Amino acid sequence: MNKKKATLLLADGTVFTGSLVGSHGTNGGEICFNTGMTGYQEIYTDPSYTGQIIVNTTPHIGNYGVVEEDEESDHPLIAGIVVNDFSEIYSRLDAKESLQGYLERHGITGIADVDTRKLVRHIRSKGAMNAIISSEIEDLDALKKELDKVPDMNGLELSSQVSTKTPYYHGDEKAKLRVACVDYGIKKNILRCFAEREVYCKVFPARTTFAEMEEWKPDAYFLSNGPGDPAVMEYAVNTTKEILDNNKPLFGICLGHQLLARACGISTYKMHHGHRGLNHPIKNLITGKSEITSQNHGFVVSREDIDLSDKLEITHLHLNDETVAGIKVKDKPAFSVQFHPESSPGPHDSRYLFEQFISLLKN
């Protein structure tokens, strides 16, 4: 076990020390915690976490290694991990590599042997903030200088960095339904959920125009999840407005949901410390049933703005804090959710939303 010392410094001056995991180095980002008890590889490779340091509240990380099928993108884009008990030993029949080897190979620096319960309580009371992990710099003033260089998540556009550079296809070419997916940082399992339901997808770079996507003659549009602040994605909001103006069926997940709201004139804001985990309860206001959902977001759409607007209807509410978890555009075939129905990792309660979208575009 690598027992090289590492330091975690938070923007408010709080320091935690522990041991290095992953790659020797220094890395900063916004610190946030995920309460999922499984699924570390899917979480680390979800492009929505770009530029963030993930604290896993589940104490034991690494014990089942990594497998290629669990990748939600081609490689991890996170700015680091903070864990309690890190295991280099893994026991899973089909695992090919240890998490240690994987993190090292991808240049991700992490810190273990941290009292993650204390750290999470601190983030819960003080709110989201930047942090830095280093196994190189021990001097706190020098580390603080590096931390000051880390950009604020508020006002940060990251989708253009993580989006595909060229369009690609997913699924069966002969499938009857064709969905144009705008890649703001798409998770692979969303494409799998479409393919399983006989939908053929063409995935477009984030800055593709509506006219360019129309050339492929899609039946509908999908706006993906992704990292960063939706408030500074003017280009994406404009594309969404064009999709709506042309009455095309539209489905959005997470960042895609925030973009749909913004295209309808609703503002978004940064939450105190966000929702990240696999057991977030939401209520479907149409069916009256609750669903346990997978979530990963730091921003949210304004419920006050929706209440004042005549364009949107709230379809889902988060039961912990009554924030907006789903919306529908009143006179258009367009809807979106703040949570992750593709849930990789997470429960499958909300997979019906893919069927709901497909029936919408069949009509």
Ligand SMILES: NC(=O)CC[C@H](N)C(=O)O
């Ligand atoms: N999973 C996502 O799509 C995240 C959306 C957005 N970046 C947020 O943090 O709220």
